[in-house]
Amino acid sequence: MLATRMAKSAASIVLIGLLVGCAERVENDQASAAPEATSVPIVPAPREVARGAGTLGISKNVALTYSDVEARKTAEYFAALLKRTTGIAPTIASEGTSQTASVRFTLDRDNATPEGAYTLAITHSGVSVSASTPAGLFYGAVTLWQLFTASVQSAEIVELPLLTIDDEPRFEWRGLMIDSARHFQTIDELKQIVDAMALHKMNVLHWHLTDDQSWRLEIKKYPKLTSVGAWRVPAGAAPAADIDPATGKPRLYGGFYTQEQARELVAYAAERHITVVPEIEMPGHASAAIAAYPELAVFPETNARVPADWGIYENLFNVEESTFAFLEDVLTEAMSVFPGEYIHVGGDEAVKKQWESSPRVKARMKEFGVKNTHELQSYFIQRMEKFLNRHDRRLIGWDEILEGGLAPNATVMSWRGIEGAVAAATAGHDTVLSPWPILYFDNRPLDTANPPGRGRVISVEDVYRFDPMPAALTEDQRKHVLGVQANVWTEHIRTAERLQYMVLPRLAALAEIAWSSPERIDWESFSARLPEQYMRYEQLGLRYANPKLVVPARGAYRSSHQLALCSDKLPLALEDDAPVQGERAVFFVDIMQPCWIYKDATIGASTSLRASVGQVPFNFQIGDSRKEIPLRRPATPAGELEVRLDSCEGQPIAVIPLASAVDNQAVTQLPAAALGNHSGTHDLCFAFTQHDLDPTWVIESVELIDAGAE
Numbered sequence: 238m239l240a241t242r243m244a245k246s247a248a249s250i251v252l253i254g255l256l257v258g259c260a261e262r263v264e265n266d267q268a269s270a271a272p273e274a275t276s277v278p279i280v281p282a283p284r285e286v287a288r289g290a291g292t293l294g295i296s297k298n299v300a301l302t303y304s305d306v307e308a309r310k311t312a313e314y315f316a317a318l319l320k321r322t323t324g325i326a327p328t329i330a331s332e333g334t335s336q337t338a339s340v341r342f343t344l345d346r347d348n349a350t351p352e353g354a355y356t357l358a359i360t361h362s363g364v365s366v367s368a369s370t371p372a373g374l375f376y377g378a379v380t381l382w383q384l385f386t387a388s389v390q391s392a393e394i395v396e397l398p399l400l401t402i403d404d405e406p407r408f409e410w411r412g413l414m415i416d417s418a419r420h421f422q423t424i425d426e427l428k429q430i431v432d433a434m435a436l437h438k439m440n441v442l443h444w445h446l447t448d449d450q451s452w453r454l455e456i457k458k459y460p461k462l463t464s465v466g467a468w469r470v471p472a473g474a475a476p477a478a479d480i481d482p483a484t485g486k487p488r489l490y491g492g493f494y495t496q497e498q499a500r501e502l503v504a505y506a507a508e509r510h511i512t513v514v515p516e517i518e519m520p521g522h523a524s525a526a527i528a529a530y531p532e533l534a535v536f537p538e539t540n541a542r543v544p545a546d547w548g549i550y551e552n553l554f555n556v557e558e559s560t561f562a563f564l565e566d567v568l569t570e571a572m573s574v575f576p577g578e579y580i581h582v583g584g585d586e587a588v589k590k591q592w593e594s595s596p597r598v599k600a601r602m603k604e605f606g607v608k609n610t611h612e613l614q615s616y617f618i619q620r621m622e623k624f625l626n627r628h629d630r631r632l633i634g635w636d637e638i639l640e641g642g643l644a645p646n647a648t649v650m651s652w653r654g655i656e657g658a659v660a661a662a663t664a665g666h667d668t669v670l671s672p673w674p675i676l677y678f679d680n681r682p683l684d685t686a687n688p689p690g691r692g693r694v695i696s697v698e699d700v701y702r703f704d705p706m707p708a709a710l711t712e713d714q715r716k717h718v719l720g721v722q723a724n725v726w727t728e729h730i731r732t733a734e735r736l737q738y739m740v741l742p743r744l745a746a747l748a749e750i751a752w753s754s755p756e757r758i759d760w761e762s763f764s765a766r767l768p769e770q771y772m773r774y775e776q777l778g779l780r781y782a783n784p785k786l787v788v789p790a791r792g793a794y795r796s797s798h799q800l801a802l803c804s805d806k807l808p809l810a811l812e813d814d815a816p817v818q819g820e821r822a823v824f825f826v827d828i829m830q831p832c833w834i835y836k837d838a839t840i841g842a843s844t845s846l847r848a849s850v851g852q853v854p855f856n857f858q859i860g861d862s863r864k865e866i867p868l869r870r871p872a873t874p875a876g877e878l879e880v881r882l883d884s885c886e887g888q889p890i891a892v893i894p895l896a897s898a899v900d901n902q903a904v905t906q907l908p909a910a911a912l913g914n915h916s917g918t919h920d921l922c923f924a925f926t927q928h929d930l931d932p933t934w935v936i937e938s939v940e941l942i943d944a945g946a947e
């Protein structure tokens with residue numbers, strides 16, 4: 238302990254020395270450390286950096302010491318990370334037993350500093366990381382690791398810059414939501430995400446575990462939630478034809494987490510100072526639970542199946558006492574797995590159609606004394622809140638829980654813009670900002686064909702430029718903003734590699750706006766620090782969206798991603814449903830108006846067109862909006878691809894039959910078609926005729942071929 242205090246005070250003396258510019262061999266006459274904070278290769282940018290002149294050379298036989306068992310965990314984590322990324326394998330010893338430490342990890346619990354704060358000092362006599370909380374020490378270790386990765390010079394020596402860093406987080410909620418319901422990730426794949434979060438000082442993993450398309454958490458009292466609810470037949474003709482020999486039926490997609498596995502992830506995250514907040518959706522997004530236990534439904538259907546469409550279903554839980562008891566049982570088991578303060582109960586997108594058309598629900602509303610279905614949702618959520626509060630937990634839900642009256646202690650996660658956050662904070666409630674579309678990491682990070690996702694591009698810069706503090710709030714109300722979170726919905730993210738790509742490097746931008754103080758937010762500085770961050774991802778084997786992956790269009794070939802869409806209602810980079818095994822095409826399409834434009838195409842009298850097309854299941858629950866989707870009447874039974882000149886209306890200049898493609902589930906190249914006697918620079922518009930929305934024809938690519946050139 239004495240050694241701990243001495244290390245701490247030595248560090249403080251150096252710090253004071255640095256700030257007044259008179260420490261031995263350290264020349265620093267900057268009165269303010271501000272410009273330096275973003276000049277060191279650290280993401281997120283630390284609060285204060287005082288740079289010295291020169292470096293500390295550390296041999297690769299780094300010796301680490303720790304002050305107590307908690308500090309030892311951090312030292313071990315640091316050592317493992319360093320070994321993995323740089324090959325340096327430090328020795329680790331307790332402070333008392335080693336005199337020759339190069340790096341000291343010191344936990345000084347008596348020293349009251351904000352949660353997560355740490356001091357990192359690199360002097361000629363060594364490196365010291367100190368904090369008053371285990372989380373702070375951990376963050377200090379992450380910072381030090383980043384300095385090492387950016388400083389490894391030769392096989393024998395690492396030159397670390399002399400400096401002192403005083404750092405602490407801006408927000409207490411630095412979150413990432415992973416949707417494990419739409420697509421399933423294994424626990425190991427989730428651990429990789431947790432690892433990536435830890436290296437960005439993120440601290441909340443919001444785990445979306447239940448939805449229409451699956452129920453993923455084992456609940457021992459209700460085994461059918463996972464034996465039935467975790468499995469579905471994927472949408473589309475190809476999966477429907479993929480017969481599982483074991484059952485003679487289409488192969489099921491899915492998986493679930495046993496409570497033991499979920500606890501393992503919780504523990505793994507806790508070691509990295511990340512809290513897992515589970516989400517159990519209610520009263521909507523409930524189709525999988527209802528398929529497992531039809532008695533939970535407003536209108537029980539026999540043989541209801543776990544659905545595979547995306548979007549918003551009308552299925553809600555009913556409001557019988559037995560259903561509330563079911564939900565309380567589920568929450569009880571969830572609380573036994575997830576020890577954190579918060580339980581997320583969803584609450585979003587609960588269309589009230591079923592409640593409104595059910596006489597039984599109406600009768601229950603009378604009993605509860607609620608006047609409309611918004612108040613019923615509020616009653617529902619308040620009941621859940623009372624239950625959670627009785628068990629010393631707090632309820633968090635999506636901003637729809639504001640409708641009909643907010644539960645008294647609820648925290649609001651604002652996704653439909655930031656209005657929900659403003660309303661909640663104004664009413665004295667805590668809130669987390671997670672607005673669509675900017676913090677929706679299911680939007681594509683780059684304008685590339687892979688991976689699939691929502692079609693809109695939300696770049697790392699877009700994320701970075703999001704201001705996480707609503708200007709409308711007063712000083713007092715601002716205290717209710719717990720922080721920010723990005724959400725990775727996985728309708729279009731089927732694999733763990735793609736998940737990483739959607740998360741990185743946008744997570745770095747999110748981490749900086751969540752951690753760093755507003756004065757440190759500077760895009761130029763951040764983007765200059767990104768290459769080192771990319772290098773770290775590469776050392777760790779993480780996939781990330783590298784801007785170099787964007788390929789400009791060349792020649793007269795355009796993939797659908799290189800064509801313009803005729804509209805922008807629901808643009809998607811959508812993966813084909815075929816082949817079931819192997820590489821599938823990804824189509825860029827506005828599913829509400831499938832129509833593409835080849836801008837400024839140069840054509841001549843001998844130009845012909847070669848198009849490749851696919852068909853995708855129309856698996857979108859969009860309610861009445863379905864009626865707004867235009868259908869052009871086909872001339873032949875299989876339909877046609879129509880090509881128009883300059884506008885998307887009027888007479889086509891080419892009509893290409895789809896007969897050769899209709900039986901192929903994957904991409905088909907259609908026969909080349911002449912474009913008639915037109916020349917010059919024109920926009921070419923592509924649209925399909927079809928009787929029905931399902932399946933929807935899509936362009937994979939088009940190419941203009943000059944007969945003379947062939």
Ligand code: TNX
Pocket residue numbers: 585586635652679726727728
């Ligand atoms: C809306 S955001 C949803 C999700 C979808 C997401 C993206 C929110 C609370 N609900 O159910 O996955 O859009 O499609």
